[in-house]
Amino acid sequence: MPELPEVETVRDGLERHVVGRTVRAAEVRRPYSVRRHLAGPADLAGRLAGRTLTAAVRRGKFLWLPLDHPGAPGTTPDDALLAHLGMSGQLLVRATAADVAAAEHPHLRVRLLLDDGGALDFVDQRTFGHLSVVDLEPTADDRPGGAGSDLALVPGPVAHIGRDLLDPAVDRDVVARAVRRRRTQVKRAVLDQTVVSGVGNIYADEGLWRARVHPLTPTADLDQATALRVLDGLAEVMGEALAQGGTSFDALYVNVNGASGYFDRSLAVYGQTDRPCPRCGTPVVRESFMNRSSHFCPVCQPAP
DNA sequence: CGCTCTACCTGTGTGC
């Protein structure tokens, strides 16, 4: 389940192994996986052929690779290959033609054949993820936590996504005020990607546990210090997961599912129903929330 | 405009 640390691990792998290479051709095996590319699979393939991948950029859980102009290398890219991994998406680098041939996979959705004989494969079991080629647009960076009037060059579908807590330009004080401005519960607020991006169900539960805040606490009840403690808890747990993911990252293999190894060892409450809270030993509680689930310690995180 | 809820998708696990 890729959240911010997993997507950042993928971005880092793409930066080191794919950036600078050129797409020879794109094969769309499953049109549904490019459904956000409104002009259709053939148009997507046409816009990728012959283009060079010039960078790997991420905001929250969105990831994009700006594309060089075929006839004008070195100019500022104005479009990009945009990816969202959804729940189960993986971007897998195949180094050689032999690797490509050996890598047929029942969940292979899109294959980008590269000009050096390798490939970049988009594999996605549950197909919540998607790829598209979209224009980059100078976007007023006035989202919560943004850098005020600065313009950021981001894909159109990413324009409404807030900065994430691992972004050096994020202002946690501003994000905390944005969380408190919402009229809802704190877990809903931190899952809202327009408020703060990159947080999914797993890290929301873990961050709230670290901050000792119940998921259903009304945002109206949060003072600034408590809201900041929640953001600190989220940033801390995502930072630790990223550090672990980075150390287990395998060269030439950009993995997502379980790449960090974090899920098995370090989760305090997520998926730990009835197991003891690592702080106080009280059994962890699971409750239904937004057709999902919330996990928390009923003692450390008292109900509002 | 702000908030809430659901559809989208597929493989795995569980209960009858």
Add this chain to the structure above:
DNA sequence: TGCACACAGGTAGAGC
């Protein structure tokens, strides 16, 4: 064994 169903969950867009 076979079937039905719950579950995992990020996002866009509809609904209120």
